[in-house]
Amino acid sequence: MDVALLGLEQVLTWQTMLAVVLGTALGVAVGVLPGLGSVVGITMVLPFTLTMGQMPAVAVLLGIYCGSVYGGSITAIVINTPGTPQAAATALDGYPKAARGDADLALGWATTAKLLGGLFSVLVLMLAAPQLAAFSLNFTSVEYFALGVFALICIAQVSQGSMLKGLLSGAVGMFVATIGVDPVIGDMRFTFDNFALSAGISLIPAIVGLFALSEMFVRIAERFAPSAKVDFKVGFKVPPFSAWRGRLVLLLKSCLIGSFIGALPGTGAATSAFISYSEAKRSSPNRARIGKGEPDGIIAAESANNAVTGSALVPTLALGIPGDPVTAVMLGTLIVQGITPGPRLFTEHLDIVYAIFFILIAANVAMFAVGAVGAQAFTRVLRVPESLLMTAVVVIALLGAYGVRGNSLDLVIAFVAGIVGFVMRRTGFPIAPMVIGMVLSPMIENALRQSLMLTRGNFWAFFERPITLTLFVVTAAILLWPLLRWLLRSAKTRNDAQGPQT
Amino acid sequence: MASKTPRLPANGTSLVACATLAASIFLLWHTFDPVYDTAYVSAGRGPVFFPRILLIIMLTLSAAVFVQSAIRPRAPEAGNTALTRRDLMSVLLAAVATGLYLYLIYVIGYLLASIAFSFVLPAVFGYRRWAVTAVFAAVYATATWYVFEMVFRIVLPKSPWFIYF
Numbered sequence: 001m002d003v004a005l006l007g008l009e010q011v012l013t014w015q016t017m018l019a020v021v022l023g024t025a026l027g028v029a030v031g032v033l034p035g036l037g038s039v040v041g042i043t044m045v046l047p048f049t050l051t052m053g054q055m056p057a058v059a060v061l062l063g064i065y066c067g068s069v070y071g072g073s074i075t076a077i078v079i080n081t082p083g084t085p086q087a088a089a090t091a092l093d094g095y096p097k098a099a100r101g102d103a104d105l106a107l108g109w110a111t112t113a114k115l116l117g118g119l120f121s122v123l124v125l126m127l128a129a130p131q132l133a134a135f136s137l138n139f140t141s142v143e144y145f146a147l148g149v150f151a152l153i154c155i156a157q158v159s160q161g162s163m164l165k166g167l168l169s170g171a172v173g174m175f176v177a178t179i180g181v182d183p184v185i186g187d188m189r190f191t192f193d194n195f196a197l198s199a200g201i202s203l204i205p206a207i208v209g210l211f212a213l214s215e216m217f218v219r220i221a222e223r224f225a226p227s228a229k230v231d232f233k234v235g236f237k238v239p240p241f242s243a244w245r246g247r248l249v250l251l252l253k254s255c256l257i258g259s260f261i262g263a264l265p266g267t268g269a270a271t272s273a274f275i276s277y278s279e280a281k282r283s284s285p286n287r288a289r290i291g292k293g294e295p296d297g298i299i300a301a302e303s304a305n306n307a308v309t310g311s312a313l314v315p316t317l318a319l320g321i322p323g324d325p326v327t328a329v330m331l332g333t334l335i336v337q338g339i340t341p342g343p344r345l346f347t348e349h350l351d352i353v354y355a356i357f358f359i360l361i362a363a364n365v366a367m368f369a370v371g372a373v374g375a376q377a378f379t380r381v382l383r384v385p386e387s388l389l390m391t392a393v394v395v396i397a398l399l400g401a402y403g404v405r406g407n408s409l410d411l412v413i414a415f416v417a418g419i420v421g422f423v424m425r426r427t428g429f430p431i432a433p434m435v436i437g438m439v440l441s442p443m444i445e446n447a448l449r450q451s452l453m454l455t456r457g458n459f460w461a462f463f464e465r466p467i468t469l470t471l472f473v474v475t476a477a478i479l480l481w482p483l484l485r486w487l488l489r490s491a492k493t494r495n496d497a498q499g500p501q502t
Numbered sequence: 503m504a505s506k507t508p509r510l511p512a513n514g515t516s517l518v519a520c521a522t523l524a525a526s527i528f529l530l531w532h533t534f535d536p537v538y539d540t541a542y543v544s545a546g547r548g549p550v551f552f553p554r555i556l557l558i559i560m561l562t563l564s565a566a567v568f569v570q571s572a573i574r575p576r577a578p579e580a581g582n583t584a585l586t587r588r589d590l591m592s593v594l595l596a597a598v599a600t601g602l603y604l605y606l607i608y609v610i611g612y613l614l615a616s617i618a619f620s621f622v623l624p625a626v627f628g629y630r631r632w633a634v635t636a637v638f639a640a641v642y643a644t645a646t647w648y649v650f651e652m653v654f655r656i657v658l659p660k661s662p663w664f665i666y667f
Contacts, residue, residue: 051654164570165515168563172522175529175556182549187538189549190529213600220596220627221589387627388638391620394600395646403656411604419597426585427514445552452547 007354010055011362019056020359023063024366025374030064031071032378036393037084038068038326039211042333044393046204046400049333054352057337059359061330066309066363067370069269070114073302074375075382077106086269086305089277093290093297100293104235109298111371112238113251117303118364120255121262121310126357128263128311132318133346141454142462145447146471148440151321153475154264156433163482165429173437174444176201183442184449196409203332203438205401205410207325209417210424210431212397216390217422236372239295247299250284254300258307263314264323269305276304310360317341317353320443325435332439336404519568526561530554596626611661612651616643 010016023045030041041064049057072084077094090110097106139147152174156166179190180200191197244251254276261272280300281290290297313330315321320342322328331341339345339352346353381389401414424431455461463469533550585593599622606615620639629635647667650656660667 047650047656048654051656162567162570164563164567168519168522168560168567171556171560171563175553175560178553178556185549187549189538189553190532216600216623217593217596220592221585385624385629385634387624387629388635390627391623391638392642394623395616395620395642398604399646399650402658403650406657408608411607415601415604418600422593423514423518427518429515429518448552449547457547 003350004354006351007356008358010351010355011059011358013055015053016055016059016359017362019052019059020063020362021366021370023060024067024363025063025370027064027067027069028071028074028367028370028374028378029067029381031068031073031083031087032075032381033071033083033389036215037072037086038065039207039329040215040393040397041068042326042329043204043208043212043397043400046208046329046333047396047403050336050403054337054339055355055359058334058339058356059363061333062356062359063363063366065326065330066118066306066360066367069306069309070111070367070371071378073110073114073305074107074371074378077110077298078103079382084270086273086308087301088270089273089301089305090298092277092301093292093294094301096291097293097295097298102293104237105239106293106295106298107235107371107375108237108239109295110302111236111368111375113254113299113302114306115364115368116251117255117258117306118309118367119361120303121259121307122357122360122364123310124259124263124307125310125313125317125360129314129318129353130346132314133343136319136343137347139343139467140465141447141450142465143467143471145444145451146462146468146475147319147321148444148447150471150475151315151323152433152437152440152444153478155324155436156430162428166433169424169429169431170433170437173434174441175437176206176434177438177441178445183446196407199405199407199409201413201438202405202407202410203328203435204336204404205414206417206438207329207332207435208397208401209414209419210421210435211325212393213414213418214421214425214431216394217418218425219386219390221422221426236375238372243295246285247296250280250296251299251303253279253283254303255307258304259311261304262308262311262323269308272308273301273305276300306364313356313360317345317356318343322436322439325432328435328439513571515571516568519564519571522560523564523568526557526564530557530561533557592626592628596623599623599626607659611664611667612658613643613647613667614661616646619643 026045027038027041030036030044031038042061045060045064049060052060068084069086072082072087073090073094074083076082076087076091077098080091080095082088082091094106094110097103097109136143152170153167156163156170177200180188180198182189188198257276257279258269258272261275262269277290277297277300280296281287284290284294284296284300286294286296312323312327315323316327316331318341320331320340322331334341339349398411398414401410402408404410421431423429424434451462452459463472533554538548538550599619603615603619606618609615617639620643621635624635624638647658651658651667658667
């Protein structure tokens with residue numbers, strides 16, 4: 001209890017509170033703009049966080065994380081253009097409701113459902129993360145190796161495009177992270193006598209390039225311009241409590257779906273929103289009206305996509321394993337701030353963990369307030385010319401890439417990563433596995449080499465440990481599933497073809 | 503009239519797979535450089551032990567992606583529409599402008615380079631309201647410079663002509 005109060009004390013400062021509100025407002029503004037998601041939002045504020053205190057920096061990051069997920073929903077409802085992929089399911093019922101003249105109520109349903117989903121996920125984080133951290137204290141390097149491989153394979157598997165492309169992207173990311181000093185022996189690797197490369201390829205510049213710069217190139221190539229008109233009034237109306245009657249079970253179910261999916265590596269808010277929406281369409285008493293502006297559709301999508309925010313932090317904080325690019329950037333920034341996520345964070349700095357919980361609660365409340373007060377104002381961001389907006393994003397993101405180490409090489413890395421990211425996006429190679437590969441590579445390498453020392457080079461000894469064996473079996477199943485599915489489909493097609501002849 | 507869209511001899515996926523395949527082969531060959539001889543001293547688990555595993559995986563996956571893209575009929579990649587020559591030129595122009603900006607930061611300093619870049623990039627996007635762009639470039643670049651250099655005390659590259667920026 002004392003530790004919790006200590007955490008609360010760290011949060012209840014004007015700097016942290018201001019950081020929560022500003023971070024959330026900026027997150028909403030970034031989320032409103034199609035294409036600019038949480039990652040670009042976080043990379044934009046990176047240079048600012050470098051000079052902040054620990055808690056305000058964390059508050060800005062979490063505020064942007066929550067706010068950007070919400071911002072996407074505003075445009076999904078108002079102009080049928082989801083600002084972020086997470087909000088795509090919201091548009092299915094939100095926009096028809098807005099088109100009927102109930103935009104204010106649709107926003108009210110979305111914001112309230114999002115707030116409740118977010119608070120539920122904080123509860124999940126508060127309950128699950130310490131348990132997972134305590135459980136992971138039994139882990140040796142062998143388990144960490146298996147866990148790292150499992151997380152990477154999951155992310156590669158569920159990424160957009162083919163699984164092979166996802167795996168290749170992850171492998172390239174892992175390799176890039178090996179450039180520089182060998183973590184065990186201290187020898188130089190792949191530096192080709194370039195002294196600047198001995199410090200390795202830093203994650204932040206790579207992310208700035210892969211996300212922010214490549215987004216600029218993609219927009220220039222596709223000349224994407226939001227053509228939607230936002231001239232009509234957007235208000236905010238909280239649905240009466242009586243309207244929630246009969247919808248609380250759906251809300252709880254959607255929160256559970258979001259929280260469960262959010263904790264899995266590589267899935268994220270978009271997946272959870274669609275699964276929850278499908279479930280509502282299947283089981284809601286009002287399912288006949290879903291797709292035509294029914295609040296159940298909005299509740300399902302919104303509560304599930306925001307229930308991801310807290311649960312996605314469970315593996316990040318408890319194990320130091322990020323589940324998606326957003327948490328990967330947050331992990332990198334937390335480390336820069338002197339907070340190293342992992343089981344030791346829960347034993348040595350429990351006050352910081354509690355502070356993070358409280359900040360997340362504050363961010364969700366701020367999101368509700370920002371939405372209630374400024375939904376109309378945020379849609380005005382869409383009126384800013386895209387060219388000026390993207391220029392502003394690129395300049396500040398590059399400043400972020402430079403600011404972490406003050407190293408000219410980082411700007412070069414960001415530039416090269418920008419071109420690589422553009423080519424990957426144009427050719428259907430997912431970027432997320434590359435980023436996660438870069439984050440997980442040092443952990444996997446260290447764990448593998450330590451494990452081989454422990455087992456005296458006997459790799460088969462890895463399979464003697466039950467957790468490791470389970471993780472390897474699940475990983476193998478994920479890898480082999482596409483092949484198995486293809487074989488089953490082929491067999492079915494053959495049977496169908498033979499059927500009519502016999 | 504025939505489409506003016508430039509067609510590459512192979513699809514983009516094949517080209518990317520070829521590039522990663524070539525890079526994997528070169529880097530794998532490089533891991534046998536005598537500079538990494540400590541690998542033998544440490545019973546094969548020296549500095550290139552883990553990268554070598556990764557390079558073999560990359561090599562295999564690159565080959566698999568190449569074969570997959572070659573044997574399957576050409577499908578639209580990630581739902582992207584083909585780029586026109588004009589689009590490609592714009593991307594190239596943006597890349598050159600960004601590269602030049604990053605170079606100029608160290609030659610003429612962050613502030614002047616940022617003003618120039620913030621003026622040029624909107625033009626590459628096709629924005630032609632010069633007065634707005636000029637004001638935006640001057641105000642935005644100066645504001646970011648002031649906030650980071652003066653408020654946050656992050657030292658940014660300076661020009662050779664002025665003391666402060």
